[in-house]
Amino acid sequence: VPLSPHQAAVLAMVFGSDGPALPKRTVLSCLWPDEDPRKARRRLNQLIYNFKMRIGGNGVFEIAGEEIRRLPVGVSTDLDEYRHALRDRAYQSCVSFLEKGFASQAGGQVNRQHEDWIEARGAGLRYELRRQAENHYRWCAREEEWGAAQEAGEALLSLAPSDEACLQRVMEARANAGFPAEAEETFRDFSARNQGTGWTPSRETKAILNAIQSFSSTPIESQIDELGPKQRDPPLFGRDEERSRLRKTLKRVPRKELRGVLVSGEAGIGKTRLIREVLHGLPLDGQLVLSAESAELEQPIPLNPLIEVFKGSQAGIALRQLDEPWRTVLFGVMPSHYLGNGPIPEAPHIQPGSVPRRLFEAFFQLLLSMTREEPLILVIEDLQWADETTLTVLEFLVRRWDHGGLQLLLSARSEEVRRNRILGRFLENLRIHVDFVEVDLSDLEPSSSEALIQALATKPLAADNISQLRSLAVGNPYFLIELTLEFLAGRVGPVVTPQDIVSIPISIRQVLERRLSQLSTDAERVLGALSVNSRPIDLPGLARIAHLSGHNCLSGLDQLHRFRLVSNRGTEVMINHELIRQTVYQGLSTTRRAWLHDRVARHIMRTRKIAPADELAVHFHRAGAGPEAKLYSTEAADRAEASGAIPEALRFLRIAREHSDEPEAVADLIGRMGHLHYLRQDLAEATPLLELAIQKFRRQGDQARALELEVERIDCLAQEGMLPFTECLEELRRIRSEAQVAKEWGTYTKALDVEIRRADYRGNQEAVGRALV
Numbered sequence: 001v002p003l004s005p006h007q008a009a010v011l012a013m014v015f016g017s018d019g020p021a022l023p024k025r026t027v028l029s030c031l032w033p034d035e036d037p038r039k040a041r042r043r044l045n046q047l048i049y050n051f052k053m054r055i056g057g058n059g060v061f062e063i064a065g066e067e068i069r070r071l072p073v074g075v076s077t078d079l080d081e082y083r084h085a086l087r088d089r090a091y092q093s094c095v096s097f098l099e100k101g102f103a104s105q106a107g108g109q110v111n112r113q114h115e116d117w118i119e120a121r122g123a124g125l126r127y128e129l130r131r132q133a134e135n136h137y138r139w140c141a142r143e144e145e146w147g148a149a150q151e152a153g154e155a156l157l158s159l160a161p162s163d164e165a166c167l168q169r170v171m172e173a174r175a176n177a178g179f180p181a182e183a184e185e186t187f188r189d190f191s192a193r194n195q196g197t198g199w200t201p202s203r204e205t206k207a208i209l210n211a212i213q214s215f216s217s218t219p220i221e222s223q224i225d226e227l228g229p230k231q232r233d234p235p236l237f238g239r240d241e242e243r244s245r246l247r248k249t250l251k252r253v254p255r256k257e258l259r260g261v262l263v264s265g266e267a268g269i270g271k272t273r274l275i276r277e278v279l280h281g282l283p284l285d286g287q288l289v290l291s292a293e294s295a296e297l298e299q300p301i302p303l304n305p306l307i308e309v310f311k312g313s314q315a316g317i318a319l320r321q322l323d324e325p326w327r328t329v330l331f332g333v334m335p336s337h338y339l340g341n342g343p344i345p346e347a348p349h350i351q352p353g354s355v356p357r358r359l360f361e362a363f364f365q366l367l368l369s370m371t372r373e374e375p376l377i378l379v380i381e382d383l384q385w386a387d388e389t390t391l392t393v394l395e396f397l398v399r400r401w402d403h404g405g406l407q408l409l410l411s412a413r414s415e416e417v418r419r420n421r422i423l424g425r426f427l428e429n430l431r432i433h434v435d436f437v438e439v440d441l442s443d444l445e446p447s448s449s450e451a452l453i454q455a456l457a458t459k460p461l462a463a464d465n466i467s468q469l470r471s472l473a474v475g476n477p478y479f480l481i482e483l484t485l486e487f488l489a490g491r492v493g494p495v496v497t498p499q500d501i502v503s504i505p506i507s508i509r510q511v512l513e514r515r516l517s518q519l520s521t522d523a524e525r526v527l528g529a530l531s532v533n534s535r536p537i538d539l540p541g542l543a544r545i546a547h548l549s550g551h552n553c554l555s556g557l558d559q560l561h562r563f564r565l566v567s568n569r570g571t572e573v574m575i576n577h578e579l580i581r582q583t584v585y586q587g588l589s590t591t592r593r594a595w596l597h598d599r600v601a602r603h604i605m606r607t608r609k610i611a612p613a614d615e616l617a618v619h620f621h622r623a624g625a626g627p628e629a630k631l632y633s634t635e636a637a638d639r640a641e642a643s644g645a646i647p648e649a650l651r652f653l654r655i656a657r658e659h660s661d662e663p664e665a666v667a668d669l670i671g672r673m674g675h676l677h678y679l680r681q682d683l684a685e686a687t688p689l690l691e692l693a694i695q696k697f698r699r700q701g702d703q704a705r706a707l708e709l710e711v712e713r714i715d716c717l718a719q720e721g722m723l724p725f726t727e728c729l730e731e732l733r734r735i736r737s738e739a740q741v742a743k744e745w746g747t748y749t750k751a752l753d754v755e756i757r758r759a760d761y762r763g764n765q766e767a768v769g770r771a772l773v
Helices: 005-016 024-031 037-055 078-087 091-100 112-143 146-159 164-176 180-193 203-217 219-225 240-251 271-279 304-309 313-320 326-333 352-373 388-400 421-431 446-456 463-473 477-489 504-516 521-533 539-546 550-562 578-587 590-607 613-623 626-642 646-658 663-679 683-699 703-719 725-741 745-762 765-772
Strands: 021-023 061-064 067-070 259-265 288-293 376-381 406-413 436-440 566-569 572-575
Touching: 005 024, 005 037, 005 061, 005 067, 005 112, 021 024, 024 037, 024 067, 024 112, 037 061, 078 091, 078 112, 091 112, 091 146, 112 146, 112 164, 146 164, 164 180, 164 203, 180 203, 240 259, 240 271, 240 436, 259 271, 259 421, 271 376, 271 406, 288 304, 288 313, 304 376, 304 388, 313 326, 313 352, 326 352, 352 376, 352 388, 388 406, 388 421, 388 646, 421 436, 446 463, 446 477, 463 477, 504 578, 521 539, 521 550, 521 572, 521 578, 521 590, 539 550, 539 590, 550 566, 572 578, 590 613, 613 626, 613 646, 626 646, 626 663, 646 663, 663 683, 663 703, 683 703, 703 725, 703 745, 725 745, 745 765
Parallel strands: 259 406, 259 436, 288 376, 376 406
Antiparallel strands: 021 067, 061 067, 566 572
């Protein structure tokens, strides 16, 4: 409807005011400031009457006493939309509204007083927006909600594009939300806008920028990225409370005890994603983040997660500055940090009983050195695949650490903890630690699951499709994402109903096998090689293991990338998800799996300067290559035993025994296994092994070895209560006598030591005295 300038002005003032009514004196002073008041009132009444006649009906406002009141006729304005956006904290939408200009169609068409009112009203809206955005930004920063803080900070910078404090807010929010590159871009844009004005960044701005650039250029960022795929993830739904709790916890640097933080939940529940979201930005607070991810195939490798954690340059520098003997002990475990000439120094000879303590103390000293420089967060993902020695080192740190500045951020699959007795015991001890926080992730709520599905879709999905996808995934984020993307790509037909699903692992296997069935022969061979290798590998090595030409290997990789089954880590490639790798690996035939393990092992021997005996032992064992498996498992067992990793030494000795036929070698391996179980006080395991080894050594005429092991066997029987005290002493005296005749003084001393300990344990001082005579 065409309106006169004064009618448009009244309309803008009534609907642009704060409340449902506007004082008449405000309109009169703006539209007819110089008119006689009585004449001005008559003009206003006539204007309103003409407005009603023009639009028909009762109009949209009326005069009620000394006010002009809006009528409830369902008229909506862009100011109403602005208020809704402000209420919903959509601050950028509010900025867009203000950039158009408040009441721009009415401004400048009546007089200066009316323009002043419009400018004042617009300034009031800007003030209101700035105040709310600032309050919300402060709340978000306090609650670690950096995604929402970005929205508020960017609105503030749009309102005041030359305000350096607003620049600092946006840089801080973007960096803490995990987008350091965007934070740097914000700084460059601000600098360009202020070029020629004499502006230079303040000390605070420089400090934020230096922290962001340091964060982006260190291995920390790449380690965090390795916790998940490179592509931008969908929004994190349904985890606001857990994310906020973890951020608040990790931001508080412990002053004395080590802090243990555990993120638990079933496979695919979102532990890795949550940890990555939480970690982004923490280095800006001056905390160093070192991370590693355990793998099931690497579980037999002693200390593998800790070696991965400390593989970076910061740890290498700290290690090389350690005092002896700690430096030598850790060089034996992490030889990649040794930069000296000649062979890697051997660890000093240590009695078996003191090896673990020396090893644990060395890791303790390394961490103590690093935390003197800055607080440290050690992240170990998939703790269920960590070896027993790693868990023991961590338990030692939890019990002994009292220097502050150190946090352990761990994740573990709930279903695996119940099956892993050693891990279960470690977590039980961790849960009673004085400074411990656990975040147990459960299934997403239905509303969050549906929001995730819609966020993945390029267009709205039908309600029944969303319901079927949500029911099939049962709130598991990984399953939700995989199923939805497959559904959108048309690579699966109608979603299977929940009644057809026995368990979640079966449902995800159905999806993965459907995807895998569509692969070309080259892609299948590449994926099989990656599943066996389990580590990132470059293209030439992958082609060699898969026994493909470079062209065919690339062709297979192209398809795998399109199917989102693999991702690049620099120049190397690996399978995206552990579930995919496991599915592929388990689907290989026994023959092909063994063939690939053999090729992986020989690739490692060709390409590594120092061939890792533990990895080679695992691969050759699974390849069925007996001589090589025996050779490298024996070497790996020697190294594990020397470093105090007794459980892993036992595992490799079992592999060596499985591939040994010579009676002498079998007797030696069984004897070593019995001896190590004896050192660990696993008496039920040690006794039968020691007895069997003794029999074999006696048949072979090796009386010296048989006599030495017999001391340990008798001690085991006595401790288990299976050998009376007097018979125990008689047997030990017999062994001493035989050892004395054979001049086996080591065995003689060991028997004497056990005899004194057993007598002292019984409180029989007379027997102790006789032994010492």
